[in-house]
Amino acid sequence: MESNTARILDGKALAQKIQQELRSRIEQLTQTADRPPGLAVLMVGDNPASAAYVRNKERACQKLGIASFGRHFTADTPQEELHRAIDELNRDDRVDGILVQLPLPEGLDPVPLIYQIDPDKDADGLHPVNLGRLLRGEPGLRSCTPAGVMRLLEEYQIDLRGKHAVVIGRSILVGKPISLMLLARDATVTMAHSRTPDLTALTREADILIVAVGRPELIDESAVKPGAAVIDVGINRVTDYFGKSRLTGDVLFDSVKNVAGYVTPVPGGVGPMTVTMLMYNTVLSYCRTLGVEL
Known part of the structure; x- marks a missing residue:
């Protein structure tokens, strides 16, 4: 290629395009389904960068018509309380995606929390079952x-x-x-x-x-x-x-x-693609629950 010809890969524009497609699909599905898709983001502590990311995710949910079940915990929350919260969300039929916002405050271990998330609600695609599905080339949340x-x-x-x-x-x-x-x-x-x-x-x-x-x-x-x-x-x-x-x-x-x-x-x-794929995973889980294609 000649100098100065690099084409910019515009993640912001593509993210908007995918979000528009997701919004249309959600509008279509909620006409017959008894609920919208639901995403739960667990935020622990007051890390400013994490707080900004969580706000972005909640705004994206609102824009697309995804119900937000965010939970905010103080930095001194015991690990057991977070496990109980994930267990509740796993059993909550309104929730299709669960995400633990990282990094966690010192003293908390994210690994067992991620392992506890129902693999079919693992909106971040980090559960070992979903990573195993990727390794084997099987469908799953990425x-x-x-x-x-x-x-x-x-x-x-x-x-x-x-x-x-x-x-x-x-x-x-x-x-x-x-x-x-x-x-x-x-x-x-x-x-x-x-x-x-x-x-x-x-x-x-x-x-x-x-x-x-x-x-x-x-x-x-x-x-x-x-x-x-x-x-x-x-x-x-x-x-x-x-x-x-x-x-x-x-x-x-x-x-x-x-x-x-x-x-x-x-x-x-x-960056914009990461948030959009989180929304995509949530809607994909929702569609699987409904037994329909995304």
């Missing part, structure tokens, strides 16, 4: 951020068959599930991480480069193969010399856009 990335690649008709995809980051939230999703679409996948030697030599071979490590502006144009699709999953708040803060990704956007064929911005790329 992790929201990786699923959002895959929808972006699909929307822009980026062919993955036989392409070399490099994923930087091996987390259970993004790196591992996105690698499995790419494999399922016939990409050849290499996973890289903090211990990978000569990372730049590897990333320069990537037709598809997914960066999800939480290190601001780790990847610049020298690390990108000309014409590659670069997906920036990172979202970092950095503060400059004057104390002014801004959001930035793991990719140095202004540099990489001169080399890449496609690139996601931060904000406005993967």
Whole structure:
């Protein structure tokens, strides 16, 4: 590709399109169903970033016609109380999706809470049963951020068959599930991480480069193969010399856009897709309860 021709993968626009489709489907289904879809977000403590994410999710629910059963707990809430709340939500027929907002305050263990969520109500796609379904290529609820990335690649008709995809980051939230999703679409996948030697030599071979490590502006144009699709999953708040803060990704956007064929911005790329796929999972669970197709 020639310089300065990177196409922007607009997650915000795609998120709006999917949300419109979901809203129409919900309106259609609630004419005959006795209830709307329901999502319960459990928020513990007062982490400002988490509070902002929860507000975004609740606004999205309201916009789409999804009933919100959010619960807010103080930071000193005992683990047992959270388990009881999840148990109640598992048994509540009005609730199709359950999500524990991470990170939790110190002293609370998220793993047993996630394991306790009914796999068919696991709106975040993080339960071992759903991760196992992904591994086996079976239908199930998918992790929201990786699923959002895959929808972006699909929307822009980026062919993955036989392409070399490099994923930087091996987390259970993004790196591992996105690698499995790419494999399922016939990409050849290499996973890289903090211990990978000569990372730049590897990333320069990537037709598809997914960066999800939480290190601001780790990847610049020298690390990108000309014409590659670069997906920036990172979202970092950095503060400059004057104390002014801004959001930035793991990719140095202004540099990489001169080399890449496609690139996601931060904000406005993967972020809006994550919330939208959470809504998608909730509506998918709702449809399965009703015995209808989404």
